[in-house]
Amino acid sequence: MTTTPPLITLDDIRDAAARLKGVAHRTPVLRSRTLDALVGAEVFLKCENFQRVGAFKFRGAYNAASRLTPEQLARGIAAYSSGNHAQAVALAARELGTTAVIVMPEDAPPSKRRATEGYGAEIVTYDRYTGDREAIAKALAAERGLALIPPYEHPHVMAGQGTAALELLEEVGELDALLTPVGGGGLIAGCGTAAKGLYPGLRLIGVEPEAGDDTKRSLQAGRRIEIPVPKTIADGQALHIPGELTFSVNRRLVDAVALVGEDEIRQAMRFAFERLKIVVEPSGATPLAALLSGRVEHLPARVGVIVSGGNVDAGRFAELCGTAA
Template sequence: MFKTIINAGQRLKGHANITPVMTSGTLNNLVGAEIYLKCENFQKIGAFKFRGAFNSISKLSDKEKLQGVIAYSSGNHAQAVALVGKMLDIHTTIVMPNNAPATKLAATKGYGATVIKYDPETESREDLALKIQEEQGLTLIPPFDHLDVIAGQGTATLELFDQAGPLDMLLTPCGGGGLLSGSAIAAKGVNLDCTVIGVEPELADDACKSFKTKTLHTVKNPATIADGTRTTSLGKITFPLVLEYVNDMVTVSEEDIIHAVQFSFFRMKLVVEPSGVLGLAALLSKRVVPKEKTGIILSGGNIDAETMAMILNS
């Protein structure tokens, strides 16, 4: 699997941004370690999701590309698939919840995708997408439970190790586990002794429960501010990968998440969405004690003005 991430990195060259790694003396002093922040908020569409979308869609056959693709997402995967479709001249259809952040919805439409909204309280996005897929003969590109998507997401960590050197610990946000499993495989491929920890909100702790019990748990439409982690559960592919490659899972409170967004903005001048700061939140709240050289994936920066204003004024 590590080789597939290396191959994905080659495929993404010239298409994905090489995102910066930021450091902060204030942060290092606060937590007593060297912290390296991989800023995927500067990736195309403002999140790591571009990596997995491009890697998976670019590998489709000519026939599949001609027929078009379908995806379901609360926002970042939606934008990523829509942009890749625009870049490769492939029609995209995206199933999005009716409460998706306005900025993510607008960007997805702006890239030319056909957006179909659904009510997450009464409808299943997976069922709706499968129905449309069958009717129109489209290829489904899921947000996390897909080997080519996972490999693409893992390239962010591969890039981080190239930029910062070997790390002793890596903290990664977790929703459906695509980024976490890809990151863990990449980290272990470079440094087998690197401790990889997944972080998710307390209100959406299905992955943490699944990891601790070794039994898949689910949660329905969790009310966390970190909208990118409102997945029902880990996937059939990502769950065993997380169990195999991840060392631990922790959760953070909504207050911890808000504080981390504030710290990113006021102290580091970085705009990071709530889902993107989970690793930083785990450090600042002392849910995780860092090792000497610790990396954090800041997974995205797509946050609407209303949410950002509420956080900054809290």
């Protein structure tokens, strides 16, 4: 009897950490007695909103891009993203002395598009409700001879994202549970591989917006389930189906998926700003929302949270937090 080797391992994540040393920020871990008292647990917040480009995505993008051959780097990189991966690939390309072309939805947050262009990338737009971003990017990459770095469907991208959890656990030691946002599944796949590689008994919990529960449905069904493209303020989680590669990892590792409502996300963003003094984008606030709203069943004593990003412009932040109850 043969067994399929895992797509990524703890050693892959440690290798990614070595590549990222001195390039990516080692982001802070925040504590709050107020938060601990509200949720009834010790909570450790890994603040990837302080990462380069303002999100965890730089970890995976740089890890993947740094492994390209000199010939591939000379031709350039392509990617598709609603914003954070776009910025990450653009910055990674600049750091490695090459160029990037990014396929972005027309309704991507303007601040994320401006930042991506600011890193020197060319932007190609599409309609997220009618267009297939992956197909567009693959065709573009083939036409121009570019190396395509997807936002989550790549072992090196997943391994890079997992370094966030590796750093968290190196700093705080053993945790009973780890919460991460779930979009395409790359962050939780990498972080779950790191966390369960170090502490097999750890409970891995994903968090999705109620409107975009494709991963929860897929895990329940044991296969990938497609839903209509969700309309949610958590734009980084507005996906219709889990990644094929990421799902192959997550179906083995993820213990539960919690769902949060739009108002709960807004309230979490406001709490983070008022009590923790940090700015968190909607997608990055979903795990905190799950804790604050009691959406996590059987909450254990020591809980890690990946705060995945803080890329939200001032006007949008004020609009969202102003409507929080």
